[in-house]
Amino acid sequence: MGLVTWDRLTPEQRELRDLVRTLARERIAPRAAEIDASGDFPWDVVELFRENDVFALFFEERFGGTGTGTLLALVAIEEVAKVCATSALLLAVQELGSLGIKLAGTAEQQERWLPRLAGGEWLAAYALTESGSGSDSAAMRTTARRVGDEYVLDGSKRFITNAGVAQLYTVFAKTDPDAGHAGISAFVVEADAPGFEVARIEPKMGIKGSTTGELVFDECRIPAASLLGSEGEGFKIAMRILDRSRPGVAAQALGIAQGATDYALEYAKTRETMGKPIAQHQLIQAKLADMETECEAARGILYRFGQMCDDGVDGPELTKVSAMAKLKCGDVAMAVTTDAVQILGGYGYIKEYPVERYMRDAKITQIYEGTQEIQRLVIAREMLRESRALLTASI
Numbered sequence: 001m002g003l004v005t006w007d008r009l010t011p012e013q014r015e016l017r018d019l020v021r022t023l024a025r026e027r028i029a030p031r032a033a034e035i036d037a038s039g040d041f042p043w044d045v046v047e048l049f050r051e052n053d054v055f056a057l058f059f060e061e062r063f064g065g066t067g068t069g070t071l072l073a074l075v076a077i078e079e080v081a082k083v084c085a086t087s088a089l090l091l092a093v094q095e096l097g098s099l100g101i102k103l104a105g106t107a108e109q110q111e112r113w114l115p116r117l118a119g120g121e122w123l124a125a126y127a128l129t130e131s132g133s134g135s136d137s138a139a140m141r142t143t144a145r146r147v148g149d150e151y152v153l154d155g156s157k158r159f160i161t162n163a164g165v166a167q168l169y170t171v172f173a174k175t176d177p178d179a180g181h182a183g184i185s186a187f188v189v190e191a192d193a194p195g196f197e198v199a200r201i202e203p204k205m206g207i208k209g210s211t212t213g214e215l216v217f218d219e220c221r222i223p224a225a226s227l228l229g230s231e232g233e234g235f236k237i238a239m240r241i242l243d244r245s246r247p248g249v250a251a252q253a254l255g256i257a258q259g260a261t262d263y264a265l266e267y268a269k270t271r272e273t274m275g276k277p278i279a280q281h282q283l284i285q286a287k288l289a290d291m292e293t294e295c296e297a298a299r300g301i302l303y304r305f306g307q308m309c310d311d312g313v314d315g316p317e318l319t320k321v322s323a324m325a326k327l328k329c330g331d332v333a334m335a336v337t338t339d340a341v342q343i344l345g346g347y348g349y350i351k352e353y354p355v356e357r358y359m360r361d362a363k364i365t366q367i368y369e370g371t372q373e374i375q376r377l378v379i380a381r382e383m384l385r386e387s388r389a390l391l392t393a394s395i
Contacts, residue, residue, distance in 0.1 A: 032084035035209035050120035059118035071306030081255025085361035086209035092248035097124025100170040104229040125166035127157040144173035153217040163213025184234035195220030206360035250329035253365035260340035320382035327375040333362035
């Protein structure tokens with residue numbers, strides 16, 4: 001598909017994007033329906049990413065990465081999500097699971113773990129959510145207590161992406177159970193830690209090839225050196241991670257939306273009713289026009305976030321744009337995929353065609369990594385903190 005869009009990518013970035021695009025279309029697209037139907041974790045796609053250094057896009061050169069920055073990493077997720085949301089999530093979660101070590105890890109912790117993640121030798125996961133605490137992380141019940149030169153973790157985590165396939169988990173637990181947010185600390189837990197197990201894997205509506213599971217910590221012992229940052233800094237670390245990882249989900253959502261738009265367009269060119277292709281009927285044209293425009297608007301916010309990261313922007317400004325990207329891209333994915341199903345009519349509703357899968361996959365992008373409701377709260381909170389030149393004074 002020769003979609004020609006103006007972009008700010010450098011020739012080197014374009015070259016890498018085109019490599020990922022080719023891999024996605026030639027190697028991942030033919031597997032997408034099968035991954036969805038079987039629900040099996042796609043180890044072959046992990047291997048493909050390893051062989052072609054795709055995981056390396058998320059890491060600095062000193063750890064074996066490409067050092068090509070955030071914008072290109074988001075573009076890579078988007079390209080893969082155009083054909084398979086599950087495969088795109090492998091990339092987004094490798095970033096999510098490793099960000100704690102990048103942002104708060106000591107030089108020693110970074111040297112120990114990041115090269116393995118950059119090469120894709122190890123997969124990562126992020127464990128914040130519990131069955132009784134999703135959006136409300138202060139309500140978490142998992143605890144960590146210091147015993148000599150170890151921490152002992154007790155509790156459980158729910159809805160954890162990459163459960164059972166990750167070798168490394170960023171886990172949040174309360175070192176001071178009575179201190180709310182201030183009592184939360186962050187730890188790196190390796191999959192073979194004694195007392196750690198994956199209790200079950202959930203069957204899901206979409207992203208079926210991605211494992212989503214429950215983690216159980218029963219007197220789980222980890223070295224004291226596995227603490228990220230200081231005790232009590234866990235909540236701050238978690239929020240800094242989410243500011244930078246949410247756009248990975250936004251990129252996944254955008255890819256799903258653009259993939260569905262491209263498919264619906266091709267279908268509309270060939271499907272005939274009343275003696276002409278449905279792409280020539282104005283009501284279908286209106287849908288296609290809105291779908292394309294919404295994708296492009298979402299892309300503008302997402303790429304702006306990527307550029308801000310690459311330019312070293314941090315703090316409230318980054319938080320706000322991160323939340324805006326997740327909100328816009330997730331809502332666009334759900335709206336656009338619903339329209340794509342409508343354009344295909346009865347064919348849109350059956351599994352022989354991919355748009356019903358796009359629609360099922362799109363829904364999770366409005367839920368995980370902070371619900372759309374939470375994104376709106378974050379955006380409004382940042383707006384209320386900003387001091388703006390008052391236009392109303394002169395009215």
